[in-house]
Amino acid sequence: MARRANVPANGRRRSTIREVADRAGVSVATVSRILSGDYPASPTTRKRVMLAVEELDYVANAHARALAGTSAKSVAIVLNSVISPAYAHVAQGVEAQTAAEGRLCLIGTTGGDPERELAMVQFMREQHAEAVILVGNVVADETYHKRMSRYAHGLAAIGSRLVLCGRPPLGPDVPAVVVEYDHAGGAFAATSHLLSAGHERILCLGSRPGYSTAEGRVAGYRRALAAHRVPHDPALEVEGMMEWHEGYRMMKERLATGAPDFTAVFALNDLIAGGAVRALTEEGLRVPDDVSIVGFDDLQPSLDLDLTTVHLSHEEVGRTAVRLALEHEARGGTPPHVTIGTHLVIRNSARPRRMS
Structure with missing residues (x-):
């Protein structure tokens, strides 16, 4: 049996532009022009129309306007x-x-x-x-x-x-x-790999408080430290965005303070790892002879770097x-x-x- 017009599959009826016009006390044409953004309506009229749109939860049917009923x-x-x-x-x-x-x-x-x-x-x-x-x-x-x-x-x-x-x-x-x-699980595995190889001073690059991806991966890093009974040092977590130039910047700034105070790096993605490797190389440090590094994502940069990393499909x-x-x-x-x-x-x- 055919569904009635303006009634979606979940049975809840959609509001119509006529209902918006009636509630706002204007014509259908005025509502249409205001919603299209090309009508110089007075602020009072525009406010009434937008209030009616919100109250009725009206959604303009762009396909119906553009395709004359074809969806x-x-x-x-x-x-x-x-x-x-x-x-x-x-x-x-x-x-x-x-x-x-x-x-x-x-x-x-x-x-x-x-x-x-x-x-x-x-x-x-x-x-x-x-x-x-x-x-x-x-x-x-x-x-x-x-x-x-x-x-x-x-x-x-x-x-x-x-x-x-x-x-x-x-x-x-x-x-x-x-x-x-599984951000946390992947980060736990990557950090545990370094810890199992004897690294305890592991620099974490790419922390961004408030950002869900970074927070999940940092949580896995910290959980691995706790599981291996290695004290967490907040100074080893460096904030930055998940981009190549940020990995380069973070590592350059870290190395500018003197000799490395870490033996390994967990980069929150492969782009960060790539930038960090470049910075290490410019400072005469070799990967993995002087500094070990792991990444996250397993995308093209990891293949170019022969990088140990977390695979995500x-x-x-x-x-x-x-x-x-x-x-x-x-x-x-x-x-x-x-x-x-x-x-x-x-x-x-x-x-x-x-x-x-």
């Missing part, structure tokens, strides 16, 4: 950057699985700006994407949680689904699919995010929460500590 199914992915190797590989997995499911893929970048991410989610909602997949680092503060939780409920109300990919859940009552990486993460989102949309029930495992890849950038 193209799509999946959206929102990520910090498309040039970061880790994000690019996740995006490739999303695109491949989206194509296999017969959908189009929409993509948006945020530059790491939480406000832009929130705006992007709202935009993808207006495009009626079947799923909106958020990838990677996020500043996990209370304000962000509240707003993103509201958007997750809004997506669910129109039969769509928010997917948190590589980041922690928003809470038990938030209707979002979660596909996490980024493309499979992207594929899983799409599959779970579309399966959940079809079946309903409690949104799934899965964790993608990691494993350590042993190469030649780490060796047992030489005893003095």
